[in-house]
Amino acid sequence: MKRRLLTTMGYGLTLGCSLLLACSDATTDTPTRNTTGSSTSSTTGGTGGSTSGATTTSAGATATSGTTTASGSGSTTSSSTTSTTASGGSGGASPGSGGSAGSGTGGSGGSSATDAGSDASKGGSGIDADVGDATFPPITECPKPSVDRIEQWMTSAPTEGTTIPPSGNLVVMEGDHYVAKVQFIINNGAYCVCPVYLNNAFSSNADLSTSTGFLLTYSSTADMYVQARPTSHWSGGDQWATLIPTTGGVKKSVFFSFDPTKWKSVFGTPTWTFASTLKEVLGFVFVGNKANVITFYGLRFDGFTPTCR
DSSP states (O other): OHHHHHHHHHHHHHHHHHHHHHHHHHHHTSOOEEETTTTOOOOSSGGGOOEESOSOOOOOOOOOOOOOOOOSSOOOOEEEOOOOOOSSGGGOOSOEESTTTOOOSSTTTOOOOOOGGGGGGGTBOEEEOOSTTTTSOOOOOOSSSOBTTBOEEEEOTTTSSEEESSSEEOEEEETTEEEEEEEEEOSTTOOEEEEEETTSSTTOOBOOTTOOEEEEEEEOSSOEEEEEEEGGGOSSSOOEEEEEOOOTTOOEEEEEEOOGGGOBOSSSOOSSOHHHHHTTEEEEEEEESSOEEEEEEEEEETTBOOOOO
16 A cells, blocks of 8 residues: 555656646747847838828837846747838828929919010000110210200290290200200190200201110109101101100119000001101100109110201
8 A cells, every 4th residue: 555655646746747847848849039120110101101292201210129038947038129110201191292282393473574664555665774875885965055966855835835944945054964854834634745856957857767766864753755756747646656654753764665566646546657757757755744844864866866956
């Protein structure tokens, strides 16, 4: 019986040791797990896709690394790195270029360019020069009082309108040079009329058929017009004209083109062409029906020089 008991105890010890060995094997048989990069995910454009030029851009990485060691018959080592890179964040809703912010070149503002000739819709042809006579050859004044060699700056008052001076020539000395000065006094809307004889005589005209235009240096406080009157059709108000805009009383140099599209009549349409007018211009006639204070400092023509008398 004693032997049987010892045998039974031996079986028990053997069974216990077997159980212990089984548990130890279960631990040591677990393979070492290396998960480096195993859960790496990369997304571009967030959950919605990739966007270029989108509203939000973020980039970042989260890394976790750890090691756990258990003493005993076995050990477990784990190392893991989780990396997430997002470009465009979660703002991208759909794949595409430009994202929600959009992109453009030059913007929506555009550009514009405006010159003094923008009054052409009102009959004007002027382009602000602000250079005086610098673009023209030097000129010698006449022995008689003249403004750019033009001696005859006249007013038709009191027959036509009311002006200061009330009649005669408008040329006066100002400092060491001559200018032409006039003031339009408006009565009941009547037009004031100031003829300027380009070649200094009623019997002599100017051929401006090859000229591109004229440079007027002046100051004025209101708009007026200038009519190009030919010798063959001198009288009457139905003449080819262009707007001479106000300078606000400031001295300015403005180049006015002989482009026929920028000349029209203040009154009735002439029965002759503007081209035929340019071949025989007897005079420029400045007209206006607004109170105006005017000073003429210069009148130069492309391709024409007045003759002194």
